[in-house]
Amino acid sequence: MQTIKAAVAHEFGAPLVIEDVLLRAPEGTEVEVTLDAVAICHSDISFADGGWGGSLPAVYGHEAAGRVSAVGAGVTGLEVGDSVVVTLIRSCGSCPSCAGGKPTICETPYDGDFGPLKTADGGKLHQAMASGAFAEKVVVEASQVARISHDIPKEAACLIACGVITGVGAVVNAAGVRAGQDVVVIGTGGVGLNAIQGARIAGARRIVAVDMTEEKLEIAREFGATDGVLATQAKPWRAALKAMGRGADAVIVTVGAIPAYDAAPRYLAGGGKVIMVGMPHSGAMSSYEPVTMAFMGQGMVGSKMGDVVVQRDIPWMVDLYLQGRLKLDELISGRWSLDQINEAMADTRTGAARRNVILFDR
Numbered sequence: 001m002q003t004i005k006a007a008v009a010h011e012f013g014a015p016l017v018i019e020d021v022l023l024r025a026p027e028g029t030e031v032e033v034t035l036d037a038v039a040i041c042h043s044d045i046s047f048a049d050g051g052w053g054g055s056l057p058a059v060y061g062h063e064a065a066g067r068v069s070a071v072g073a074g075v076t077g078l079e080v081g082d083s084v085v086v087t088l089i090r091s092c093g094s095c096p097s098c099a100g101g102k103p104t105i106c107e108t109p110y111d112g113d114f115g116p117l118k119t120a121d122g123g124k125l126h127q128a129m130a131s132g133a134f135a136e137k138v139v140v141e142a143s144q145v146a147r148i149s150h151d152i153p154k155e156a157a158c159l160i161a162c163g164v165i166t167g168v169g170a171v172v173n174a175a176g177v178r179a180g181q182d183v184v185v186i187g188t189g190g191v192g193l194n195a196i197q198g199a200r201i202a203g204a205r206r207i208v209a210v211d212m213t214e215e216k217l218e219i220a221r222e223f224g225a226t227d228g229v230l231a232t233q234a235k236p237w238r239a240a241l242k243a244m245g246r247g248a249d250a251v252i253v254t255v256g257a258i259p260a261y262d263a264a265p266r267y268l269a270g271g272g273k274v275i276m277v278g279m280p281h282s283g284a285m286s287s288y289e290p291v292t293m294a295f296m297g298q299g300m301v302g303s304k305m306g307d308v309v310v311q312r313d314i315p316w317m318v319d320l321y322l323q324g325r326l327k328l329d330e331l332i333s334g335r336w337s338l339d340q341i342n343e344a345m346a347d348t349r350t351g352a353a354r355r356n357v358i359l360f361d362r
Helices: 042-048 154-174 190-202 214-222 236-244 258-267 290-296 310-322 338-349
Strands: 002-008 017-023 030-040 063-071 083-086 117-119 137-141 145-147 182-186 206-211 227-230 248-253 268-276 299-302 332-336 355-359
Touching: 002 338, 017 137, 017 338, 030 083, 030 154, 030 338, 042 338, 063 137, 063 154, 083 154, 145 310, 154 190, 154 248, 154 268, 154 310, 154 332, 154 355, 182 190, 182 236, 182 258, 190 206, 190 214, 190 248, 206 214, 206 236, 214 227, 227 236, 236 258, 248 258, 258 268, 268 290, 332 338, 338 355
Parallel strands: 182 206, 182 248, 206 227, 248 268, 268 299, 332 355
Antiparallel strands: 002 017, 017 117, 030 063, 030 137, 030 355, 063 083, 083 145
16 A cells, blocks of 8 residues: 555544645555645534534545546546546446436445545545545545546546536436526535536526625626526525516525525525535425425435536547636635645635635645
């Protein structure tokens, strides 16, 4: 096993510790990726804070990009030196969900306690979200990796691994938005801005952003929102309905805030649906009036990781970026070193950051 640097969580809510850990070589259909960049997602923070439980000690991080530095004996289609995006979407390829084209909800369990990571003294070290990318290198299944053009900078490419595919995919895959339809996006953080981009790319007529400050609504307009509504209003859905002239065909909830979920159906047109993306802490409850949704033919559906197919959708999004149709560089709020990860996470917690990126000095 080789020794690498990683940011390790030893207790929930405590700062991560930069330390030496052990990483074994890839086996079977696994690949080793030497990372150039990893972004900080709010899911990493929720895990580190203990919001969803989990095993400790652990290495979080799941929005990464780098180059393949070793491959297992069973790997095909990837070679040492390939530029890649690394995701948390670990799919077996054969369960009913994978076989049905939904690898994001693969039914084959994975226990990160028995992954490729060990503490420096050989003890258990949990590979969180099947990635453990707050580290210099990762060993993951080949299914989690998408080969990309060398032309895209890794600090931009890493954003696609979660925030971009989750936002764009929620609109394009989960909601199936078509040209001329109307979309409301509640929450304009990193995922919300990408949902707005997804609606723009899909050809939506009106894209209404809903958030707490005028500053965030102005940023949303830069990414394609046609209108902005302050969530601090008593009944913000009325302003959204006025902007659209009708209800929305899709309401994308990108924040894990219960008030946002409670209000979401009020923005809908007949036949519209709420796409549930933001993840509240375990145990949090929302409520709505089912008779109205039944009468109006409306619906609510969860969307995990934008319902993407890694090897199909990520190269498409890279191509959109290279064409200038998908904004990625503009999503980066700050660039940090691994030693600064706690400061970068604190900055992310403020809610002002779009995405903070950890860069590895090669």
